[in-house]
Amino acid sequence: RIVYLNGAFLPFEEARLPIMERGFLFADGIYEVSAVLDGRLVDNAAHLARLDRSLAEIGIANPYDAGEWERLETELVARNALSEGLVYMQVTRGVHERDFAFPPADTAPTVVMFTQAKNVSRNPLAEKGAAVVTVEDLRWKRRDIKSVALLAQVLAKQAAAEAGVAEAWMHEDGFVTEGSSSTAFIITGDGEIVTRPLSTALLPGITRAAVLRLAEEAGLRLSERPFSVEEAKGAQEAFYTSASSFVMPVVSIDGRTLGDGRPGPLTRRLRDLYLEMARAS
Numbered sequence: 295r296i297v298y299l300n301g302a303f304l305p306f307e308e309a310r311l312p313i314m315e316r317g318f319l320f321a322d323g324i325y326e327v328s329a330v331l332d333g334r335l336v337d338n339a340a341h342l343a344r345l346d347r348s349l350a351e352i353g354i355a356n357p358y359d360a361g362e363w364e365r366l367e368t369e370l371v372a373r374n375a376l377s378e379g380l381v382y383m384q385v386t387r388g389v390h391e392r393d394f395a396f397p398p399a400d401t402a403p404t405v406v407m408f409t410q411a412k413n414v415s416r417n418p419l420a421e422k423g424a425a426v427v428t429v430e431d432l433r434w435k436r437r438d439i440k441s442v443a444l445l446a447q448v449l450a451k452q453a454a455a456e457a458g459v460a461e462a463w464m465h466e467d468g469f470v471t472e473g474s475s476s477t478a479f480i481i482t483g484d485g486e487i488v489t490r491p492l493s494t495a496l497l498p499g500i501t502r503a504a505v506l507r508l509a510e511e512a513g514l515r516l517s518e519r520p521f522s523v524e525e526a527k528g529a530q531e532a533f534y535t536s537a538s539s540f541v542m543p544v545v546s547i548d549g550r551t552l553g554d555g556r557p558g559p560l561t562r563r564l565r566d567l568y569l570e571m572a573r574a575s
Protein backbone atom coordinates (compact mmCIF):
# COMPACT_ATOMS: atom_id res chain seq x y z
CA ARG A 295 0.00 0.00 0.00
CA ILE A 296 1.39 3.35 -1.08
CA VAL A 297 0.39 6.64 0.55
CA TYR A 298 1.29 10.27 -0.10
CA LEU A 299 2.94 12.42 2.57
CA ASN A 300 4.31 15.94 2.03
CA GLY A 301 5.55 15.50 -1.51
CA ALA A 302 6.53 11.83 -1.44
CA PHE A 303 4.84 8.55 -2.33
CA LEU A 304 5.78 6.11 0.45
CA PRO A 305 4.93 2.63 1.71
CA PHE A 306 2.20 3.00 4.36
CA GLU A 307 4.55 1.71 7.11
CA GLU A 308 7.11 4.45 6.39
CA ALA A 309 4.70 7.40 6.55
CA ARG A 310 5.21 8.98 10.00
CA LEU A 311 4.24 12.31 11.59
CA PRO A 312 5.61 14.16 14.65
CA ILE A 313 3.42 14.42 17.75
CA MET A 314 3.39 18.23 17.43
CA GLU A 315 1.33 17.83 14.25
CA ARG A 316 -1.64 20.23 14.57
CA GLY A 317 -4.09 17.84 12.98
CA PHE A 318 -3.27 15.38 15.75
CA LEU A 319 -3.26 17.96 18.59
CA PHE A 320 -6.15 20.26 17.55
CA ALA A 321 -7.89 18.68 14.53
CA ASP A 322 -6.65 21.89 12.86
CA GLY A 323 -7.18 20.83 9.29
CA ILE A 324 -9.45 19.97 6.39
CA TYR A 325 -10.14 16.76 4.52
CA GLU A 326 -11.83 15.64 1.35
CA VAL A 327 -12.91 12.30 -0.09
CA SER A 328 -13.44 11.47 -3.75
CA ALA A 329 -14.83 8.20 -5.06
CA VAL A 330 -12.98 6.07 -7.60
CA LEU A 331 -14.98 4.01 -10.06
CA ASP A 332 -13.40 1.91 -12.83
CA GLY A 333 -10.07 3.46 -11.82
CA ARG A 334 -11.32 7.00 -12.44
CA LEU A 335 -12.11 9.83 -10.03
CA VAL A 336 -15.82 10.72 -9.72
CA ASP A 337 -16.91 14.39 -9.74
CA ASN A 338 -13.40 15.25 -8.55
CA ALA A 339 -13.35 18.91 -9.65
CA ALA A 340 -16.25 19.64 -7.28
CA HIS A 341 -14.48 17.91 -4.39
CA LEU A 342 -11.31 19.91 -5.06
CA ALA A 343 -13.32 23.14 -5.19
CA ARG A 344 -14.83 22.34 -1.77
CA LEU A 345 -11.36 21.50 -0.42
CA ASP A 346 -10.10 24.88 -1.62
CA ARG A 347 -13.04 26.67 -0.01
CA SER A 348 -12.74 24.80 3.32
CA LEU A 349 -9.02 25.63 3.51
CA ALA A 350 -9.68 29.31 2.75
CA GLU A 351 -12.36 29.45 5.48
CA ILE A 352 -9.83 28.44 8.14
CA GLY A 353 -6.88 30.37 6.71
CA ILE A 354 -4.70 27.53 5.41
CA ALA A 355 -3.10 28.24 2.03
CA ASN A 356 -3.98 25.49 -0.44
CA PRO A 357 -0.61 23.84 -1.18
CA TYR A 358 -1.62 22.76 -4.71
CA ASP A 359 -3.85 23.96 -7.50
CA ALA A 360 -6.63 21.69 -8.77
CA GLY A 361 -4.52 20.35 -11.62
CA GLU A 362 -1.71 19.32 -9.27
CA TRP A 363 -4.14 17.71 -6.80
CA GLU A 364 -5.71 15.70 -9.57
CA ARG A 365 -2.31 14.63 -10.88
CA LEU A 366 -1.29 13.42 -7.38
CA GLU A 367 -4.60 11.63 -6.82
CA THR A 368 -4.38 9.93 -10.19
CA GLU A 369 -0.82 8.79 -9.50
CA LEU A 370 -1.83 7.43 -6.09
CA VAL A 371 -4.77 5.53 -7.59
CA ALA A 372 -2.44 4.05 -10.22
CA ARG A 373 0.31 3.13 -7.72
CA ASN A 374 -2.29 1.27 -5.63
CA ALA A 375 -3.94 -0.28 -8.70
CA LEU A 376 -7.25 0.89 -7.24
CA SER A 377 -10.23 0.20 -9.46
CA GLU A 378 -13.02 1.06 -7.00
CA GLY A 379 -12.96 2.88 -3.67
CA LEU A 380 -11.96 6.21 -2.23
CA VAL A 381 -9.15 8.74 -2.27
CA TYR A 382 -8.74 10.54 1.07
CA MET A 383 -6.94 13.91 1.16
CA GLN A 384 -6.04 15.89 4.25
CA VAL A 385 -4.29 19.22 4.77
CA THR A 386 -3.47 20.48 8.26
CA ARG A 387 -1.72 23.57 9.59
CA GLY A 388 1.51 21.65 10.01
CA VAL A 389 3.93 20.97 12.84
CA HIS A 390 4.89 23.49 15.51
CA GLU A 391 5.36 23.66 19.29
CA ARG A 392 1.90 23.34 20.85
CA ASP A 393 -0.02 26.64 20.95
CA PHE A 394 -3.63 27.25 19.87
CA ALA A 395 -2.86 30.33 17.75
CA PHE A 396 -1.56 29.83 14.21
CA PRO A 397 2.14 28.92 13.85
CA PRO A 398 4.47 31.25 11.88
CA ALA A 399 3.24 31.87 8.34
CA ASP A 400 6.13 29.92 6.81
CA THR A 401 5.14 26.69 8.62
CA ALA A 402 4.58 24.03 5.99
CA PRO A 403 1.14 22.39 5.97
CA THR A 404 0.96 18.62 6.36
CA VAL A 405 -0.48 16.95 3.28
CA VAL A 406 -1.63 13.33 3.48
CA MET A 407 -3.38 11.19 0.89
CA PHE A 408 -4.31 7.54 0.90
CA THR A 409 -6.68 5.24 -0.93
CA GLN A 410 -9.18 2.70 0.39
CA ALA A 411 -10.66 -0.11 -1.66
CA LYS A 412 -14.45 -0.21 -1.32
CA ASN A 413 -17.30 -1.69 -3.28
CA VAL A 414 -19.28 1.50 -3.85
CA SER A 415 -21.22 0.66 -7.01
CA ARG A 416 -22.28 -2.89 -6.10
CA ASN A 417 -22.67 -2.45 -2.33
CA PRO A 418 -25.14 -5.17 -1.17
CA LEU A 419 -26.61 -2.71 1.35
CA ALA A 420 -27.91 -0.63 -1.54
CA GLU A 421 -29.97 -3.63 -2.71
CA LYS A 422 -31.45 -4.25 0.73
CA GLY A 423 -31.65 -0.67 1.90
CA ALA A 424 -30.14 0.78 5.06
CA ALA A 425 -31.74 1.26 8.45
CA VAL A 426 -30.86 4.51 10.24
CA VAL A 427 -31.21 5.75 13.79
CA THR A 428 -31.53 9.38 14.82
CA VAL A 429 -29.22 11.13 17.28
CA GLU A 430 -28.87 14.68 18.50
CA ASP A 431 -26.55 16.85 16.39
CA LEU A 432 -23.76 17.86 18.78
CA ARG A 433 -21.59 19.76 16.26
CA TRP A 434 -20.28 23.32 16.07
CA LYS A 435 -21.77 26.18 14.01
CA ARG A 436 -19.59 25.93 10.87
CA ARG A 437 -20.60 22.55 9.52
CA ASP A 438 -20.11 23.85 5.97
CA ILE A 439 -16.35 23.50 6.56
CA LYS A 440 -15.10 19.95 5.99
CA SER A 441 -13.03 19.95 9.18
CA VAL A 442 -11.16 16.90 10.47
CA ALA A 443 -12.73 17.64 13.90
CA LEU A 444 -15.24 14.79 13.71
CA LEU A 445 -15.88 13.78 17.31
CA ALA A 446 -19.65 14.37 17.13
CA GLN A 447 -19.80 12.26 13.95
CA VAL A 448 -17.65 9.55 15.59
CA LEU A 449 -20.18 9.36 18.44
CA ALA A 450 -23.12 9.41 16.03
CA LYS A 451 -21.68 6.61 13.89
CA GLN A 452 -20.91 4.58 17.01
CA ALA A 453 -24.55 4.96 18.11
CA ALA A 454 -25.52 3.57 14.69
CA ALA A 455 -23.03 0.71 15.05
CA GLU A 456 -24.37 -0.17 18.50
CA ALA A 457 -27.91 -0.18 17.09
CA GLY A 458 -26.69 -2.52 14.33
CA VAL A 459 -27.43 -0.04 11.52
CA ALA A 460 -25.34 1.67 8.87
CA GLU A 461 -25.90 5.35 9.52
CA ALA A 462 -27.15 7.87 12.06
CA TRP A 463 -29.19 10.88 11.03
CA MET A 464 -28.51 13.87 13.26
CA HIS A 465 -31.23 16.26 14.36
CA GLU A 466 -31.47 19.70 15.88
CA ASP A 467 -34.68 21.35 17.19
CA GLY A 468 -36.63 18.38 15.83
CA PHE A 469 -35.29 18.77 12.28
CA VAL A 470 -32.91 16.42 10.48
CA THR A 471 -29.60 18.17 9.78
CA GLU A 472 -27.70 15.43 7.90
CA GLY A 473 -26.22 11.97 8.30
CA SER A 474 -23.03 11.46 10.32
CA SER A 475 -21.18 11.17 7.00
CA SER A 476 -23.90 11.79 4.43
CA THR A 477 -26.66 14.12 3.24
CA ALA A 478 -30.23 13.13 4.21
CA PHE A 479 -33.13 13.09 1.75
CA ILE A 480 -36.77 12.04 2.02
CA ILE A 481 -39.43 11.55 -0.66
CA THR A 482 -42.99 12.50 0.28
CA GLY A 483 -46.13 10.53 -0.54
CA ASP A 484 -46.73 12.77 -3.55
CA GLY A 485 -43.26 12.20 -4.96
CA GLU A 486 -41.47 15.33 -3.83
CA ILE A 487 -37.72 14.85 -3.20
CA VAL A 488 -36.81 16.86 -0.11
CA THR A 489 -33.45 17.85 1.34
CA ARG A 490 -32.38 20.61 3.68
CA PRO A 491 -31.20 23.85 1.99
CA LEU A 492 -27.50 24.72 2.19
CA SER A 493 -26.29 26.96 5.00
CA THR A 494 -23.48 27.02 7.56
CA ALA A 495 -25.47 24.33 9.44
CA LEU A 496 -24.55 21.46 7.10
CA LEU A 497 -21.86 20.30 4.70
CA PRO A 498 -22.54 21.15 1.04
CA GLY A 499 -22.50 17.55 -0.18
CA ILE A 500 -20.97 17.07 -3.61
CA THR A 501 -23.15 13.99 -4.18
CA ARG A 502 -26.16 16.03 -2.98
CA ALA A 503 -25.49 18.64 -5.67
CA ALA A 504 -25.13 15.99 -8.38
CA VAL A 505 -28.33 14.19 -7.31
CA LEU A 506 -30.30 17.46 -7.30
CA ARG A 507 -28.98 18.25 -10.79
CA LEU A 508 -29.84 14.76 -12.08
CA ALA A 509 -33.31 14.86 -10.50
CA GLU A 510 -34.01 18.23 -12.07
CA GLU A 511 -32.85 17.03 -15.50
CA ALA A 512 -35.15 14.01 -15.13
CA GLY A 513 -38.09 16.36 -14.42
CA LEU A 514 -38.58 15.12 -10.85
CA ARG A 515 -40.10 17.36 -8.18
CA LEU A 516 -37.60 18.87 -5.75
CA SER A 517 -37.85 20.92 -2.62
CA GLU A 518 -34.91 22.27 -0.64
CA ARG A 519 -36.51 22.78 2.76
CA PRO A 520 -35.98 21.58 6.32
CA PHE A 521 -37.81 18.39 7.30
CA SER A 522 -38.47 17.06 10.78
CA VAL A 523 -37.62 13.65 12.23
CA GLU A 524 -41.39 13.04 12.46
CA GLU A 525 -41.90 13.85 8.77
CA ALA A 526 -38.97 11.59 7.85
CA LYS A 527 -40.47 8.66 9.77
CA GLY A 528 -43.70 9.08 7.81
CA ALA A 529 -41.97 9.53 4.43
CA GLN A 530 -42.69 7.29 1.45
CA GLU A 531 -38.99 6.83 0.67
CA ALA A 532 -35.70 8.11 2.03
CA PHE A 533 -32.05 7.92 1.12
CA TYR A 534 -28.69 9.41 1.91
CA THR A 535 -25.86 10.49 -0.33
CA SER A 536 -22.07 10.66 -0.03
CA ALA A 537 -18.97 10.04 -2.11
CA SER A 538 -18.54 6.70 -0.32
CA SER A 539 -22.13 5.45 -0.65
CA PHE A 540 -23.43 7.33 -3.75
CA VAL A 541 -27.24 7.10 -3.28
CA MET A 542 -28.08 4.77 -0.37
CA PRO A 543 -31.75 3.80 0.07
CA VAL A 544 -33.10 4.07 3.64
CA VAL A 545 -35.81 1.57 4.58
CA SER A 546 -36.33 2.34 8.26
CA ILE A 547 -35.77 5.20 10.71
CA ASP A 548 -35.55 4.43 14.45
CA GLY A 549 -37.21 1.08 13.71
CA ARG A 550 -40.13 2.63 11.79
CA THR A 551 -40.41 1.00 8.36
CA LEU A 552 -40.78 3.30 5.35
CA GLY A 553 -43.09 2.26 2.51
CA ASP A 554 -42.92 -1.52 2.01
CA GLY A 555 -39.51 -1.80 3.69
CA ARG A 556 -37.60 -2.07 0.44
CA PRO A 557 -35.69 0.59 -1.53
CA GLY A 558 -38.30 2.80 -3.20
CA PRO A 559 -38.66 3.27 -6.97
CA LEU A 560 -37.66 6.95 -7.08
CA THR A 561 -34.62 6.26 -4.89
CA ARG A 562 -33.56 3.37 -7.14
CA ARG A 563 -33.97 5.60 -10.18
CA LEU A 564 -31.78 8.30 -8.60
CA ARG A 565 -29.12 5.71 -7.70
CA ASP A 566 -29.10 4.45 -11.29
CA LEU A 567 -28.88 7.99 -12.68
CA TYR A 568 -26.00 8.74 -10.32
CA LEU A 569 -24.14 5.53 -11.25
CA GLU A 570 -24.54 6.36 -14.93
CA MET A 571 -23.14 9.86 -14.33
CA ALA A 572 -20.29 8.48 -12.18
CA ARG A 573 -19.29 5.90 -14.81
CA ALA A 574 -19.22 8.63 -17.45
CA SER A 575 -16.92 10.89 -15.39
Ligand code: PMP
Nearest residue numbers: 475476477497499500501536537
Ligand atom coordinates in the same frame (compact mmCIF):
# COMPACT_ATOMS: atom_id res chain seq x y z
N1 PMP B 1 -22.50 15.45 5.39
C1 PMP B 1 -21.48 15.08 6.19
C2 PMP B 1 -21.49 15.49 7.62
C3 PMP B 1 -20.42 14.33 5.65
O1 PMP B 1 -19.39 13.96 6.44
C4 PMP B 1 -20.46 13.93 4.30
C5 PMP B 1 -19.37 13.07 3.70
N2 PMP B 1 -18.11 13.58 3.94
C6 PMP B 1 -21.54 14.32 3.52
C7 PMP B 1 -22.55 15.09 4.09
C8 PMP B 1 -21.63 13.95 2.07
O2 PMP B 1 -20.79 14.73 1.29
P1 PMP B 1 -20.25 14.22 -0.13
O3 PMP B 1 -21.47 13.89 -0.95
O4 PMP B 1 -19.52 15.39 -0.66
O5 PMP B 1 -19.40 13.04 0.14
